[in-house]
Amino acid sequence: MTLPHLKNKLFINNEYVASRSGEVLTVRSPRDESILAEDIPRAGKLDVDDAVQAAQAAFKTSWGIISGNERAKIMLKFADILEENAALLAGLEMMAMGQPISVALELAKMAPAMFRHYAGYCDKIYGEVLPEDGNEQYSLVQYQPIGVCAGIAAWNATLVFFAVKVAPALAAGNTFIFKPSEKSPLAALALGDLIACAGFPPGAINIVTGSGETGSLLASHMLIRKISFTGSLAAGRKVQQAATASNLKSVTLELGGKSPSIIFEDADMENAVNHSSSSFLLNSGQICIAASRILVHQKIAEAFTSHLQARFEALAHAMGDPESPETFLGPLADRAQTESVLEFFSQGRKDGVQFLIGGTKHEKGGNYVQPTIMVGGRLDSVTWTKEIFGPALSIRTFETEEEAIQLANDTSFGLSACVYTSDIARALRVSGLIEAGNIAINSAYRPGHTVPFGGWKESGNGAREGGLAGLKSYMETKSILINMKVGRR
Structure with a gap:
């Protein structure tokens, strides 16, 4: 270069x-x-x-x-x-x-x-x-x-x-x-x-x-x-x-934030997987509005998680030189950010978190970190409650709409959230109850210059x-x- x-x-x-x-x-x-x-x-x-x-x-x-x-x-x-x-x-x-x-x-x-x-x-x-x-x-x-x-x-x-x-x-x-x-x-x-x-x-x-x-x-x-x-x-x-x-x-x-993404059983699976992978991993997850907490209905949790893992694995192959137009995933910003993300992973393991994919640095060296999916662990684990600011998200399941809203709002942050469902009444109802300043329905949130942007709570x-x-x-x-x-x- x-x-x-x-x-x-x-x-x-x-x-x-x-x-x-x-x-x-x-x-x-x-x-x-x-x-x-x-x-x-x-x-x-x-x-x-x-x-x-x-x-x-x-x-x-x-x-x-x-x-x-x-x-x-x-x-x-x-x-x-x-x-x-x-x-x-x-x-x-x-x-x-x-x-x-x-x-x-x-x-x-x-x-x-x-x-x-x-x-x-x-x-x-x-x-x-x-x-x-x-x-x-x-x-x-x-x-x-x-x-x-x-x-x-x-x-x-x-x-x-x-x-x-x-x-x-x-x-x-x-x-x-x-x-x-x-x-x-x-x-x-x-x-x-x-x-x-x-x-x-x-x-x-x-x-x-x-x-x-x-x-x-x-x-x-x-x-x-x-x-x-x-x-x-x-x-x-x-x-x-x-x-x-x-x-x-x-x-x-x-x-910043620790934004939730609620995926109901009637959601368009492909659309939800796409936004939970490609949109989330944009800029290697170093985006304040990235939905890093996935809440998926238990009826579709197995299928959704399997599809999402496959998408993460595919995108991991597009990690490379940021100068190349073919690269989708670049390195994290610097050594300090990389060490911070890896420390979250280390603490997550101590809290009982399981890693379906990733959780380590990439073999490329430098500040490349593998795209990561985490499941399980305690609700107070740092991987679930703190902003990691890297290519890592966590998945939990829910049974009812009320439980999904409770889990989504159980955070000190309130920047954004995503709701995936084919029921527009439910989408609007849930959006109104989520404690966040920016809500996307059936997509990842993308700020625009014509609308106000900002967060609730500590966001x-x-x-x-x-x-x-x-x-x-x-x-x-x-x-x-x-x-x-x-x-x-």
């Missing part, structure tokens, strides 16, 4: 600048642990301050005051540029986190769609006029941008997270500082040239790289008014705490990204009351 020229500087105020901290990160290939870059900047306090000052200036003097029509033009141009450079950006994602190039290309194409969607809102942010309420008071409601916003992304879909956080913020008139994960910063850093080429004014979008310390600096900065975080529950708690301890900035948290904090809800999360509401008695003659 020929390495493209990698950006190794922060992008602040429409320029690539060296980190003032002088500290760097190393990025390794998940395939074989070879070094891709060892000079990725680790932004420190002064660097974050520079990015915030640039964003604040842009909010006050350029991006925050231009017309919605002008914002839309620039965002649409940026969408075109993103689309033109999708192959380059996907290649960088593939290199950094081992994403099969076919998956990386699909995700890269979601970013321009997101920017086009939100560009359409730029000149349609309407206020409200309320009728006189009986005491001769006239009321107006306005929606205004918050100011400087920040986003911290997980490593499994950098370009998607960039778009879902930055696009609505910009459409509303805010400016932004984006921090990708230290595991996959390459594509994000490459965006700088594209941002400048699109015509964004200096400071409208800034990109800083670094570890959790850099994220803490963003979460605690007194001039940042909102932060959106996608990542682990532990890190999300720290972001929330830092935001509260600083200036009580608005926080959006998306913290989030109630805020939503995507759709109109995502736009409104980047705006402040202002009520204006007018006394109509004044000046009356």
Whole structure:
């Protein structure tokens, strides 16, 4: 593989600048642990301050005051540029986190769609006029941008997270500082040239790289008014705490899940197996909404499990070099993630879990892990209750609809769920009773840019990204009351 020229500087105020901290990160290939870059900047306090000052200036003097029509033009141009450079950006994602190039290309194409969607809102942010309420008071409601916003992304879909956080913020008139994960910063850093080429004014979008310390600096900065975080529950708690301890900035948290998939006896077997295998194993199971808990009716459990195991075995043969378009399963993101998944397997065995397939590293070495199906074990086993974030799911059976719902909701997470049945009344009834923010009926859940996305319970904090809800999360509401008695003659 020929390495493209990698950006190794922060992008602040429409320029690539060296980190003032002088500290760097190393990025390794998940395939074989070879070094891709060892000079990725680790932004420190002064660097974050520079990015915030640039964003604040842009909010006050350029991006925050231009017309919605002008914002839309620039965002649409940026969408075109993103689309033109999708192959380059996907290649960088593939290199950094081992994403099969076919998956990386699909995700890269979601970013321009997101920017086009939100560009359409730029000149349609309407206020409200309320009728006189009986005491001769006239009321107006306005929606205004918050100011400087920040986003911290997980490593499994950098370009998607960039778009879902930055696009609505910009459409509303805010400016932004984006921090990708230290595991996959390459594509994000490459965006700088594209941002400048699109015509964004200096400071409208800034990109800083670094570890959790850099994220803490963003979460605690007194001039940042909102932060959106996608990542682990532990890190999300720290972001929330830092935001509260600083200036009580608005926080959006998306913290993963342990999503159930309920398969009733009247489900289309082939469809359920397909989505429980191909859709689940997309990106090697490193997707927050992956339905990793399978609840299948006991009448069809044996047949379903047999078919699913056969599908997993077939897909295991499509594990390989992420650069090949024939590869379906690539490696996990890095050694730490691989060791985490293997530790779950080890603990599962201690809890009595049986492995129908997988449960080990692949003979390819590197960070390749076999697709895995687990059955049995205790209900409190970590393999059933915790987010593994790898190519591993667990299967349990149920007898009644009530039992299925109880098992589905017996979790601290509430991100998504899937319901497979040919009975639409049952599908809607069960969907209404599942404690999760996103439900798919007869398919795996695939987030779209037009609908709100977020989780219940420990999967989030109630805020939503995507759709109109995502736009409104980047705006402040202002009520204006007018006394109509004044000046009356």
